[in-house]
Amino acid sequence: xxxxxxxxxxxxxxxxxxxxxxxxxxxxxxxxxxxxxxxxxxxxxxxxxxxxxxxxxxxxxxxxxxxxxxxxxxxxxxxxxxxxxxxxxxxxxxxxxxxxxxxxxxxxxxxxx
Amino acid sequence: xxxxxxxxxxxxxxxxxxxxxxxxxxxxxxxxxxxxxxxxxxxxxxxxxxxxxxxxxxxxxxxxxxxxxxxxxxxxxxxxxxxxxxxxxxxxxxxxxxxxxxxxxxxxxxxxxxxxx
Numbered sequence: 001x002x003x004x005x006x007x008x009x010x011x012x013x014x015x016x017x018x019x020x021x022x023x024x025x026x027x028x029x030x031x032x033x034x035x036x037x038x039x040x041x042x043x044x045x046x047x048x049x050x051x052x053x054x055x056x057x058x059x060x061x062x063x064x065x066x067x068x069x070x071x072x073x074x075x076x077x078x079x080x081x082x083x084x085x086x087x088x089x090x091x092x093x094x095x096x097x098x099x100x101x102x103x104x105x106x107x108x109x110x111x112x113x
Numbered sequence: 114x115x116x117x118x119x120x121x122x123x124x125x126x127x128x129x130x131x132x133x134x135x136x137x138x139x140x141x142x143x144x145x146x147x148x149x150x151x152x153x154x155x156x157x158x159x160x161x162x163x164x165x166x167x168x169x170x171x172x173x174x175x176x177x178x179x180x181x182x183x184x185x186x187x188x189x190x191x192x193x194x195x196x197x198x199x200x201x202x203x204x205x206x207x208x209x210x211x212x213x214x215x216x217x218x219x220x221x222x223x224x225x226x227x228x229x230x
Contacts, residue, residue, distance in 0.1 A: 036221075042223055042224075043117070043119075043222050043224055044157075044206070044208075044221040045221070046218070046219070090156065090157070099162070100147075100162070101147075101159075101208075101219060103156045103157045104156060105156045106155070106156050108154075
């Protein structure tokens with residue numbers, strides 16, 4: 001069965017520092033992968049997605065992610081974090097058949113001044 | 114971008130009563146809507162998938178008689194928590210999907226915080 005693992009429950013970075021959030025997936029074929037962000041009391045917002053093609057995907061708010069099939073990873077990165085990036089981040093994968101989205105447990109990002 | 118609204122955003126009800134949560138796609142039509150439940154500091158758990166005009170498909174372990182889902186139109190789905198109990202207290206999120214595999218978009222509502230006293 002498909003699954004998504006986000007190894008880090010929470011991460012703290014300084015404002016202006018770079019960020020990398022880890023995501024590993026379990027999937028037999030080429031996965032459809034997503035990163036979402038959830039701010040307190042808000043719904044999920046799509047940051048970026050990977051369906052095929054270029055393995056480096058650019059998203060909104062300066063985020064990017066790289067699909068690495070050999071490592072079954074889809075890590076999210078940002079070169080310079082802003083205080084407003086503090087939120088919960090979810091990695092997700094579409095299941096076989098493409099009907100359900102399976103979410104990782106999430107990583108809470110804290111940004112310190 | 115597309116907007117999904119939920120109403121109410123917060124609701125407090127007494128144990129044994131029923132609560133209805135509405136989910137609307139405001140500027141697009143969604144043939145498929147999803148209902149998720151999110152516990153504090155945890156991920157989203159899919160409860161059910163609903164297609165307009167047909168019965169919802171519930172995930173294993175989700176009581177369909179307790180969580181009634183109606184998808185009456187392409188822009189509205191409702192979740193009714195019947196005979197609510199304190200353990201039903203949670204954050205409920207709906208999502209609407211458009212497009213086809215490889216080119217679809219999924220939009221999420223802001224969520225409804227249910228507290229059962």
